[in-house]
Amino acid sequence: MTYFTARNKFSASLMAKGSCWYCNKHLDDVRRFCGRECAEAFEEDEMAMERRMQATRQTITDATYASA
Numbered sequence: 001m002t003y004f005t006a007r008n009k010f011s012a013s014l015m016a017k018g019s020c021w022y023c024n025k026h027l028d029d030v031r032r033f034c035g036r037e038c039a040e041a042f043e044e045d046e047m048a049m050e051r052r053m054q055a056t057r058q059t060i061t062d063a064t065y066a067s068a
């Protein structure tokens with residue numbers, strides 16, 4: 001359940017911009033993705049990026065404490 005809650009929260013933070021967030025295909029103003037495949041691919045990319053950023057932050061924090 002936690003996984004789906006995180007996904008929904010992430011999706012809700014995106015604004016429709018008139019084109020697909022993943023492949024940039026032109027869309028109407030209310031949709032964020034042209035299809036479920038793009039929505040899922042985009043979210044997986046974003047979540048992977050988030051994990052990488054968290055890993056980087058953790059490394060920096062560890063280095064800071066190590067040198068202090």
Ligand SMILES: [Zn+2]
Binds near residue numbers: 020
């Ligand atoms: Zn798309």
